[in-house]
Amino acid sequence: MNLNTIAEVKRPTSADQITHWRDGYAWLAGGTWLFSEPQVSTDTLIDLERFNWPALEPSPAGLDIAATCRIAELYRFAGPDEWRAAPLLRECCNAFLASFKIWNAATVGGNICMSLPAGPMISLTVALDATYTLWPRNAPPRDVHSVDFVTGNHTNILQPGELLRSIHLPASALSKRFAFRHASLTHLGRSAALMIGTQNAAGDDLLITITAATPRPVQLRFKRTPSSMELRRALDERIPLTDTSTMSTARPPISATSPIISPSRSGPSWRNRERAHETYCHCKCASRLHCRQPHELQRQRQAVFGRAGARTVPADLSARVWRVRGQEGL
Ligand SMILES: Cc1cc2nc3c(=O)[nH]c(=O)nc-3n(C[C@H](O)[C@H](O)[C@H](O)COP(=O)(O)OP(=O)(O)OC[C@H]3O[C@@H](n4cnc5c(N)ncnc54)[C@H](O)[C@@H]3O)c2cc1C
Numbered sequence: 182m183n184l185n186t187i188a189e190v191k192r193p194t195s196a197d198q199i200t201h202w203r204d205g206y207a208w209l210a211g212g213t214w215l216f217s218e219p220q221v222s223t224d225t226l227i228d229l230e231r232f233n234w235p236a237l238e239p240s241p242a243g244l245d246i247a248a249t250c251r252i253a254e255l256y257r258f259a260g261p262d263e264w265r266a267a268p269l270l271r272e273c274c275n276a277f278l279a280s281f282k283i284w285n286a287a288t289v290g291g292n293i294c295m296s297l298p299a300g301p302m303i304s305l306t307v308a309l310d311a312t313y314t315l316w317p318r319n320a321p322p323r324d325v326h327s328v329d330f331v332t333g334n335h336t337n338i339l340q341p342g343e344l345l346r347s348i349h350l351p352a353s354a355l356s357k358r359f360a361f362r363h364a365s366l367t368h369l370g371r372s373a374a375l376m377i378g379t380q381n382a383a384g385d386d387l388l389i390t391i392t393a394a395t396p397r398p399v400q401l402r403f404k405r406t407p408s409s410m411e412l413r414r415a416l417d418e419r420i421p422l423t424d425t426s427t428m429s430t431a432r433p434p435i436s437a438t439s440p441i442i443s444p445s446r447s448g449p450s451w452r453n454r455e456r457a458h459e460t461y462c463h464c465k466c467a468s469r470l471h472c473r474q475p476h477e478l479q480r481q482r483q484a485v486f487g488r489a490g491a492r493t494v495p496a497d498l499s500a501r502v503w504r505v506r507g508q509e510g511l
Pocket residue numbers: 207208209210211212213214215216217248249276277278279280283286287288289290291292293294295297298299300301339343344345346371372
């Protein structure tokens with residue numbers, strides 16, 4: 182859309198040229214969000230394009246991704262064979278609700294800085310233990326751990342004018358095996374739950390990263406694959422059931438006999454319970470690291486909630502609203 186509040190577009194060739202920051206300034210990356218709705222409090226866009234940062238720099242230490250790397254560029258990247266988790270890059274690109282335009286214009290950094298629950302670049306980089314390099318205005322660069330960056334729905338730790346410069350994925354994380362599960366409430370829709378499990382060759386560091394169904398990434402670490410009860414307890418501790426009318430709901434009641442779907446199958450409460458339920462099932466799947474098919478997910482759902490619990494879910498739920506993809510990295 183036309184942004185009729187914008188009076189100036191700056192096109193610096195280096196971040197140093199922006200010496201002063203004030204309200205009304207905004208960094209412009211792909212512009213897919215900036216140009217998708219009115220920006221009433223913005224009057225100046227500062228285009229990152231002429232910085233000409235190399236999009237992707239693989240090295241023995243890992244992969245450095247420029248914040249300005251396009252989703253399409255990331256999708257085309259093929260890592261060395263020993264990076265067993267490299268296919269995750271594509272999986273997460275595919276998790277975008279993206280038209281041709283978004284796919285080719287949106288940037289990895291823009292997605293992270295948007296800090297939406299369904300930001301697949303957040304899921305990817307947090308799951309792979311990334312470090313973000315930030316460039317504050319008038320201060321030295323600082324590195325932050327990816328899991329600490331997003332603080333809530335559309336909020337993060339960036340200070341005014343601070344720039345996300347790059348993302349480092351360590352080779353140690355890229356070498357792990359992984360599981361990826363993605364669910365959406367509509368066909369090809371925005372993520373409702375996105376789960377990534379990673380584990381080293383010794384199998385003693387299972388890391389489960391939960392995004393989309395939670396306002397910010399949640400990670401669970403286990404020394405070994407947990408039992409279902411251990412996983413339930415971990416979920417209870419990390420993602421308490423709160424107000425079911427808000428986005429922060431991320432887990433349904435556990436009792437096998439209690440209905441997890443409210444009588445009215447519409448409105449935010451129902452959707453959030455669905456979302457919570459999906460997250461929960463996906464957690465189970467990822468913890469086992471073997472479930473690949475929707476019918477298997479359905480079977481596990483019944484195992485978790487029992488027959489009575491399972492009956493409260495619409496019978497055709499899997500076919501109707503679930504889009505679950507397995508992967509072959511395990
Ligand atoms: C149809 C449609 C579907 C979408 N689907 C999804 C989806 O599935 N998941 C999702 O998460 N989002 C989605 N979005 C929102 C948005 O398009 C994406 O988050 C996209 O990745 C943003 O990247 P961008 O490069 O276009 O960012 P821009 O629109 O250029 O910028 C987004 C914000 O980040 C800031 N910013 C950008 N780069 C930096 C940087 N390097 N340092 C500091 N600040 C920066 C900008 O100032 C701005 O506030 C969608 C949008 C549309 C219109």
